[in-house]
Amino acid sequence: MNLMNKFLLFFPKYLIKLFLIISFIGIPSFSFAENEMGVSTFMYHRFGEDRYPTTSVTKEQFQSHIKYIIENNIDVISLEEIISKLENDEKFNEKSIAFSVDDAYLSFFEYAWPIFKKYKIPVTLFVSTDIIDSNTAGYMSWSQIKQFIDEGGSIGQHTSTHLHMPLNSKEYVKEDLLNSHRSFIKNIGFVPKLFAYPYGETSLAIIELLKELNISHAFGQHSGVISSYENHYYLPRFSLNENFGTSDRFGFAVNSFPLQIDQFSPEDMFLKNNKRPLIELTLVDDLNNNELNCYSNPGGNWNSQEIIKISPLKFQIKLEEDFLSGRGKLNCTSKIDDKWHWFGYQFLVK
Numbered sequence: 108m109n110l111m112n113k114f115l116l117f118f119p120k121y122l123i124k125l126f127l128i129i130s131f132i133g134i135p136s137f138s139f140a141e142n143e144m145g146v147s148t149f150m151y152h153r154f155g156e157d158r159y160p161t162t163s164v165t166k167e168q169f170q171s172h173i174k175y176i177i178e179n180n181i182d183v184i185s186l187e188e189i190i191s192k193l194e195n196d197e198k199f200n201e202k203s204i205a206f207s208v209d210d211a212y213l214s215f216f217e218y219a220w221p222i223f224k225k226y227k228i229p230v231t232l233f234v235s236t237d238i239i240d241s242n243t244a245g246y247m248s249w250s251q252i253k254q255f256i257d258e259g260g261s262i263g264q265h266t267s268t269h270l271h272m273p274l275n276s277k278e279y280v281k282e283d284l285l286n287s288h289r290s291f292i293k294n295i296g297f298v299p300k301l302f303a304y305p306y307g308e309t310s311l312a313i314i315e316l317l318k319e320l321n322i323s324h325a326f327g328q329h330s331g332v333i334s335s336y337e338n339h340y341y342l343p344r345f346s347l348n349e350n351f352g353t354s355d356r357f358g359f360a361v362n363s364f365p366l367q368i369d370q371f372s373p374e375d376m377f378l379k380n381n382k383r384p385l386i387e388l389t390l391v392d393d394l395n396n397n398e399l400n401c402y403s404n405p406g407g408n409w410n411s412q413e414i415i416k417i418s419p420l421k422f423q424i425k426l427e428e429d430f431l432s433g434r435g436k437l438n439c440t441s442k443i444d445d446k447w448h449w450f451g452y453q454f455l456v457k
């Protein structure tokens with residue numbers, strides 16, 4: 108970890124508050140006090156299932172993550188705390204991280220949960236109900252999920268059939284969600300408040316449906332650090348697997364800060380008729396002449412994309428090729444005062 112990050116992580120909280128008060132009453136303050144430090148939220152799937160390197164981390168990698176947060180005294184908060192701060196319009200002024208696990212594989216329950224539990228690290232498990240209802244090999248059972256809840260674990264919704272939500276009709280997706288609610292009621296006695304999209308895929312139409320069903324927040328699978336400026340229905344999570352689970356990459360994501368975006372277009376994450384959208388983003392804060400870099404995967408290859416500065420806060424990103432059908436991703440970063448600020452996005456391209 109570099110010195111600045113170390114300084115920020117261990118800087119006494121009361122001094123940060125003092126800086127905030129100073130900036131509030133209008134005395135010029137240091138730039139780092141003006142920006143939120145944000146929450147780096149992580150997503151795992153499987154643990155030590157080496158046959159599935161794109162969805163599994165090795166046991167050694169997982170141990171290195173836990174060792175890293177303990178040795179560096181990293182503040183881990185729950186997904187519920189993130190939601191409550193967003194609901195109350197609070198700023199994320201202290202650097203923290205959060206953990207989630209998708210799909211309820213048995214390797215989570217048998218290997219990772221005992222470690223999370225031992226160190227009292229909060230973790231949310233997003234569960235698609237059908238696969239659990241049918242007692243599928245390799246997945247947790249409802250009694251194991253109940254045990255996880257009794258032992259302090261948190262549960263979130265993940266649909267019933269793990270479908271590509273935007274590719275189905277609204278009626279079909281609604282029925283799928285209501286089926287999962289029925290299964291949750293039957294098996295654990297309540298419908299979880301938290302929600303994560305399968306494959307991180309959503310659309311404006313799906314977000315409208317979630318609102319109708321009283322789901323107030325939802326997590327995706329795009330990289331980025333959560334700040335108070337986040338779309339409540341598209342909260343970013345860093346994915347961890349064998350390729351993206353090395354301790355270097357984990358430490359980098361833990362110590363990343365939000366790149367706060369005020370406006371982003373196109374508005375819909377689901378691109379039905381346009382494989383090469385004109386992407387425009389407006390930042391909350393001036394980059395103070397620091398460079399903005401955006402990487403994306405049009406044509407199937409990750410490359411740096413052309414950026415046109417429209418104004419000090421507004422940028423256009425010109426994709427060099429069309430997106431392929433499937434998931435089109437964008438990662439923008441800027442290094443400001445030796446700290447990496449990160450914004451990510453995912454389109455579903457028809």
Ligand SMILES: [Zn+2]
Nearest residue numbers: 209210305306
């Ligand atoms: Zn999933």
